[in-house]
Amino acid sequence: MSGKIPAPTSKNSAGYDFKSIEERWKKLWYDNNIYKAVDFSPKEKKYILAEFPYPSGRSVHVGHMMRYTMPDMYSRYLRMKGYNVLFPMGWDAFGLPAENFAIKTGTPPQEKIAELSKQYKQAMQDIGYGIDWDREINSTDPDYYKWTQWIFLRFYEAGLAEMREEPVWWSDKMKTVLAEEEVIKDADGNLVAERDGSPVRRRKLRQWVLKITEYADKLLEGLQEIDFQESIKKAQTSWIGRSEGAVVKFPIWTADGEKTDLQVETFTTRVDTLYGVTFLVIAPEHEIVENLKGLAKNTEQLQEYIDKVSQKTDLERQQNKDKTGVRLEGVYATSPIDETQQIPIFLADYVIATYGTGMVMGVPAHDERDYEFADKFGLTKPIVIVDKDGNKLEDLEEYGYLTNSKDFDGMSSEEAKEKITKMLEASGMGESKVTYKLHDWLFSRQRYWGEPIPLIHRQDGTVEAVAHTDIVDEVEKNLPVVLPRVDDYKPSEDGSSPLERATEWVQTVDSDGNPAKRETNTMPNWAGSSWYYLRYIDPHNDKEFADMEKMNYWLPVDKYFGGAEHTTLHLLYSRFWHKFLYDQGLVPTPEPYQWRMNGGILLGPDGVKMSKSRGNVVEPQKLLEEYGADLVRMALVFLGPYDGVYPYNKNSFDSCSRTVSRLLDLSEKVGNIENADDLMREKRIIHKALRAITNMYENMKMNTAVSEIMTAVRDLREFDTIDPEVWSILLRMAAPIIPFVTEELWQKSLGYPEWKNENSVHLQEWPEVDESLLQEDTVEIPVQVNGKIRGKIEIPIDADEETVEQLAKAEANVARYLEGNEIRKFIYVPGKIVTIVV
RNA sequence: GCCGCGGUGGUGGAACUGGCAGACACGUCGGACUUAAAAUCCGAUGGACGCAAGUCCGUGAGGGUUCAAGUCCCUCCCGCGGCACCA
Numbered sequence: 001m002s003g004k005i006p007a008p009t010s011k012n013s014a015g016y017d018f019k020s021i022e023e024r025w026k027k028l029w030y031d032n033n034i035y036k037a038v039d040f041s042p043k044e045k046k047y048i049l050a051e052f053p054y055p056s057g058r059s060v061h062v063g064h065m066m067r068y069t070m071p072d073m074y075s076r077y078l079r080m081k082g083y084n085v086l087f088p089m090g091w092d093a094f095g096l097p098a099e100n101f102a103i104k105t106g107t108p109p110q111e112k113i114a115e116l117s118k119q120y121k122q123a124m125q126d127i128g129y130g131i132d133w134d135r136e137i138n139s140t141d142p143d144y145y146k147w148t149q150w151i152f153l154r155f156y157e158a159g160l161a162e163m164r165e166e167p168v169w170w171s172d173k174m175k176t177v178l179a180e181e182e183v184i185k186d187a188d189g190n191l192v193a194e195r196d197g198s199p200v201r202r203r204k205l206r207q208w209v210l211k212i213t214e215y216a217d218k219l220l221e222g223l224q225e226i227d228f229q230e231s232i233k234k235a236q237t238s239w240i241g242r243s244e245g246a247v248v249k250f251p252i253w254t255a256d257g258e259k260t261d262l263q264v265e266t267f268t269t270r271v272d273t274l275y276g277v278t279f280l281v282i283a284p285e286h287e288i289v290e291n292l293k294g295l296a297k298n299t300e301q302l303q304e305y306i307d308k309v310s311q312k313t314d315l316e317r318q319q320n321k322d323k324t325g326v327r328l329e330g331v332y333a334t335s336p337i338d339e340t341q342q343i344p345i346f347l348a349d350y351v352i353a354t355y356g357t358g359m360v361m362g363v364p365a366h367d368e369r370d371y372e373f374a375d376k377f378g379l380t381k382p383i384v385i386v387d388k389d390g391n392k393l394e395d396l397e398e399y400g401y402l403t404n405s406k407d408f409d410g411m412s413s414e415e416a417k418e419k420i421t422k423m424l425e426a427s428g429m430g431e432s433k434v435t436y437k438l439h440d441w442l443f444s445r446q447r448y449w450g451e452p453i454p455l456i457h458r459q460d461g462t463v464e465a466v467a468h469t470d471i472v473d474e475v476e477k478n479l480p481v482v483l484p485r486v487d488d489y490k491p492s493e494d495g496s497s498p499l500e501r502a503t504e505w506v507q508t509v510d511s512d513g514n515p516a517k518r519e520t521n522t523m524p525n526w527a528g529s530s531w532y533y534l535r536y537i538d539p540h541n542d543k544e545f546a547d548m549e550k551m552n553y554w555l556p557v558d559k560y561f562g563g564a565e566h567t568t569l570h571l572l573y574s575r576f577w578h579k580f581l582y583d584q585g586l587v588p589t590p591e592p593y594q595w596r597m598n599g600g601i602l603l604g605p606d607g608v609k610m611s612k613s614r615g616n617v618v619e620p621q622k623l624l625e626e627y628g629a630d631l632v633r634m635a636l637v638f639l640g641p642y643d644g645v646y647p648y649n650k651n652s653f654d655s656c657s658r659t660v661s662r663l664l665d666l667s668e669k670v671g672n673i674e675n676a677d678d679l680m681r682e683k684r685i686i687h688k689a690l691r692a693i694t695n696m697y698e699n700m701k702m703n704t705a706v707s708e709i710m711t712a713v714r715d716l717r718e719f720d721t722i723d724p725e726v727w728s729i730l731l732r733m734a735a736p737i738i739p740f741v742t743e744e745l746w747q748k749s750l751g752y753p754e755w756k757n758e759n760s761v762h763l764q765e766w767p768e769v770d771e772s773l774l775q776e777d778t779v780e781i782p783v784q785v786n787g788k789i790r791g792k793i794e795i796p797i798d799a800d801e802e803t804v805e806q807l808a809k810a811e812a813n814v815a816r817y818l819e820g821n822e823i824r825k826f827i828y829v830p831g832k833i834v835t836i837v838v
Numbered sequence: 839g840c841c842g843c844g845g846u847g848g849u850g851g852a853a854c855u856g857g858c859a860g861a862c863a864c865g866u867c868g869g870a871c872u873u874a875a876a877a878u879c880c881g882a883u884g885g886a887c888g889c890a891a892g893u894c895c896g897u898g899a900g901g902g903u904u905c906a907a908g909u910c911c912c913u914c915c916c917g918c919g920g921c922a923c924c925a
Contacts, residue, residue, distance in 0.1 A: 231842045235920055268925060321923060350923045360925045369923050437924060649850060651864040707862030782858045787906055827905055833857045835905045
């Protein structure tokens with residue numbers, strides 16, 4: 001070969017022409033839609049869902065492949081297992097990348113998305129995903145977002161969508177508002193937008209919110225019914241942040257001893273510590289401060305503090321947790337249970353305006369923060385909770401028994417909570433209450449590329465829906481509210497939407513025929529993805545978002561795969577939408593997803609997160625070019641478990657190449673075996689592998705499934721002839737992982753007949769394990785003496801304990817350790833192990 | 839600080855309900871084929887001692903339960919993810 005230039009070839013490292021093989025079968029599979037999901041099939045259904053991608057960039061990246069390949073293999077397995085499988089795909093295409101591209105180039109996002117989604121679909125077909133493309137959806141298609149808008153109107157009609165003027169997170173770079181969940185802390189601790197890392201600040205704007213807080217309890221309770229990873233349940237639970245407590249009101253008095261109408265309304269989870277209150281704290285941003293600061297004698301000083309706090313960045317506030325505050329001089333409060341007791345009031349920024357009531361009762365002896373504050377301001381710290389012997393508690397926030405609490409002395413914290421709350425309720429000075437950390441969902445964006453919010457602003461300042469969702473004619477006529485084409489996609493400096501400039505579109509008429517203006521804000525990126533799994537069920541329905549009978553058949557989603565970053569965003573939002581729709585009688589199940597697993601991350605070859613700037617990005621297109629789809633699929637899942645975080649490693653490709661190449665060698669040897677012994681051994685090999693691999697597919701452990709294939713192929717190599725039935729099992733069990741090569745070999749074994757769907761290896765029945773072949777007559781088990789393995793014995797599989805004991809004692813090395821000792825205990829775990837204690 | 843997940847050979851990772859730790863690979867070493875190399879094939883490969891049979895040690899550290907612990911319990915260390923002055 002020296003000196004010769006090799007002829008151009010599309011052979012890969014496994015030595016076969018993958019391109020022609022892949023082209024041939026790909027075309028037949030998708031032209032004939034062999035992966036069709038059949039509505040109402042008598043077969044049992046399985047709905048396998050992987051989060052639909054946002055088509056940005058040129059094509060799928062390796063992260064997508066990590067996310068979709070395993071679920072594809074799993075659904076292929078289920079299909080062969082005899083299930084009616086729905087494994088759909090679509091495009092979550094509203095949002096910033098297409099819009100930014102539009103701003104830069106003037107290309108309408110509609111066109112860009114059409115182009116990109118085509119490329120993505122092509123790439124997914126190239127990789128060989130078993131998707132029913134008749135159910136492809138696109139969240140930016142008006143036929144799709146018509147129903148996103150329709151559902152929004154349901155929320156609106158139910159009073160769960162509301163317009164509010166409120167301080168919101170704003171990104172100057174993106175010129176849009178962001179939901180609480182979309183703001184994160186970067187490496188330096190600065191608050192930034194999750195999407196692009198741009199800095200954010202608070203700004204007051206008129207915004208639409210969806211009242212997800214009204215579903216807080218339902219979202220929490222629902223978690224108990226579904227199989228999500230524990231980490232996901234915990235994350236959602238702490239995000240919702242439910243805490244039970246009580247509101248306690250403290251009347252406010254002026255310096256002259258006059259009682260005002262104002263009250264410091266605190267929220268506490270420790271109402272049992274009420275007798276330990278020595279001060280009250282109000283968040284400086286709280287609106288009541290406007291009314292209060294005038295009453296105090298130190299108005300100026302208070303204002304100074306308020307100003308200082310408002311200038312503090314959130315970063316400073318988080319980093320510097322030293323307690324600061326100012327007392328409202330002259331003003332004081334009294335205890336709701338004892339008006340003779342005067343309590344000072346402070347403004348302090350350790351209290352958060354947006355949580356609870358924005359005011360707290362300071363109980364320095366039993367709350368760490370209050371303790372620090374009291375320390376700083378020289379306040380007393382009366383102990384009101386002690387242990388049952390009346391001693392001081394080690395942990396100051398622990399529960400115990402009351403002391404210094406008048407009638408309640410000696411009562412347990414739990415009991416006192418109840419009794420004190422009752423007493424407060426009786427006097428109208430308090431009540432039990434539940435609060436949440438969860439905020440309502442900020443649902444409007446000042447951007448072009450999103451679903452228009454289907455509302456109209458009337459001349460009188462009121463708002464109306466473009467259609468009543470229960471009147472079919474209105475819905476038909478008025479939905480969707482289609483995004484108008486505009487010339488300029490740039491957001492406006494003043495925080496209004498670019499749609500504001502589409503004046504013709506904005507002008508409309510209300511239901512009375514009077515001129516009105518359309519709402520120009522659009523929905524956030526999360527809207528379309530909050531219900532897309534419903535649309536896959538009935539993607540072409542133009543009368544409803546999905547047919548109830550079909551939903552009844554397919555729901556809930558059996559397995560849902562996606563990214564960990566969606567735990568408190570998409571996964572919570574869509575559960576909220578679903579629960580709302582359920583309450584409206586529009587979907588048949590209380591939860592959308594029965595089971596969820598978050599995917600891991602593939603790091604660069606250097607073990608660091610892939611990034612363009614680091615130059616450690618693995619390009620799937622290049623991998624496909626070099627190795628072909630089968631090897632890429634196999635090698636990627638062989639790297640490690642689905643939810644793991646590990647580096648890309650070329651080794652995996654080398655070993656998978658070798659295995660596929662050996663598989664091809666085996667295919668040359670298929671024929672009838674004369675030697676009955678060999679046949680039996682082959683059968684044993686394949687059924688043992690089959691049993692293992694079935695279990696691994698079942699548990700979605702594709703990395704070990706690959707190793708089973710490797711082992712089976714290796715073990716079969718020693719035979720000159722491979723039995724056709726053994727071969728058939730091998731191909732079928734490898735088919736979900738390497739669909740192209742196995743199809744090629746399967747069709748070859750059939751003599752390449754004319755294509756028929758039912759001849760595809762992917763629609764064959766999953767082979768049954770023949771357990772009788774795997775029954776061994778004897779088994780080798782270890783013998784322990786005092787916990788250490790001292791020998792191994794061969795025993796008949798059904799040997800009784802006595803026989804085993806004889807054999808064990810007879811083993812030479814074991815005997816050495818038994819010599820001169822009395823056997824105190826003999827344990828035989830059948831078929832597993834023998835333990836002797838001396 | 840709180841919550842969750844994890845820590846296993848030189849490396850990626852296996853190990854179902856406690857029952858032979860290190861499957862399957864990569865790498866390394868040795869061998870076969872070759873003029874040579876690549877590819878391919880065969881063998882060895884946790885550490886220590888030993889010619890060997892075998893012995894001792896070994897799943898982040900320390901304790902415990904058990905005939906038996908990577909797996910269960912307690913304390914601690916480290917890494918990753920989430921939350922964080924949330925009353």
